[in-house]
Amino acid sequence: MMENPWPVVELRQYTLRPGTRDVMIELFDRELVETQEEVGIRVVAQFRDESNPDRFVWMRAFPDIPARTASLTAFYVDGAVWREHAPAARATMLDTDNALLLRPATADSAFDLSGQRPPAGAHELPKSRALATIYYPGCAPEDFTEFFDRRVRPALGVTPIGCYRTDPTPNDFTRLPVRTETVFAWFALFPDADARAAALDALEESREWTERILPELRERSCAPAEQLLLAPTARSLLR
Template identity: 70%
Template sequence: MTENAWPLVELRQYTLRPGMRDTMIDLFDRELVETQEDVGIRVAGQFRDESDPDRFVWLRAFRDIAARTAALRAFYLDGMPWRTHAPAARATMLDTTNARLLRPATAASAFRLTGQRPSIDAAELPKSRALAVIHHVAGDPAEFTGFFESRVRPALGLTPIGVYVTDPSPNDFTQLPIRTGPVLVWFALFPDTATRTTYLDTLEASPEWTETVLPDLNKRVSAPTEQLFLAPTSRSLLR
């Protein structure tokens, strides 16, 4: 399996019951990682949203849309692990509908899902931090992608670990709703919180960014840009 053999990605943001996030993460990392991967899903990342104590954000990847449908049916409808642990998982959840189906924006913009996942008994939390930025696209998604690649990416001052856009494939697993509004999402990793903060402060102080790129970007979006400040769990592959 090559490193970019998982081009189809779900970005899932769950709103949990107050105080239940650690319970959900403990259950997820212990019972719902390998059991999904056993049926053809690649669990790419699990994160605490540092801006919302009740939000759990995670990413999973698939080889293609047909493989996604087959894997989700195998896991949610036919498999024993979800039947066993679904009541405990659902007891932590308030809303799971904030989910997007994404594909790489370009041939070279997919995650490199290599490396070794920490063992099931891992407890140490990484110092690294992630940033996910969601642009809500107004107009033609292909034109926006071209604008991002030619104007936005060069001004960012870093190399994203992944850049994705909304995949237009029909959602054949309707038990899990998917939001269909066009977005472009880019992801970055930093060694720690301080480095991420310094990066954002430097970007906001850049005249090229604030005076040239950002005004043009804001004309091309249909809603305010979202920033997700993410802390990997002890078993997240992306870290």
């Protein structure tokens, strides 16, 4: 098995000022992708949250926690690009603290990041859609991961492209807070919105899911699951 070069992932959900999401995405896709990657960050995905017109969701990855600290310092503290564009980005933002620091749940559950990102200047939106589901385990992370693989995954009807759980390593880049609760998150991609809707409808209609799996999930969770319906931007790597 090939070693995953990007095991540390941030899942970031930004609440933006009403009507500014397209402004933020245009700025991000134009100015903040390659410039982050130049300092050792892998920009994984950018999404519009289709359930909330004022939410921008994105992910980035790092080789390890020390590399994360060094790259974030290079970009946010020492870098001229963020200094130049921060005022315009911040003008769109209301809350940027909803961030999770994650690691692959198992040795083979990381994203495949070998694809090609559309080039700078690309504006065509893909038809594909993503789904992110976040669970809040009330048991040990290892036990929840085993339960997910044994009971939940076979009942989903879709194949996750990635399964992650909280990285417990302390966040030593305190300028960017991360949430500290324990989570388990799985992600799926679909060719279009209709395919995603059909998959969700099939789950709702499945007696195995509604009568067996969901009660077991609730027993093992300390908070309701969170579901994100996501549309990739024109330059998202995951699409």
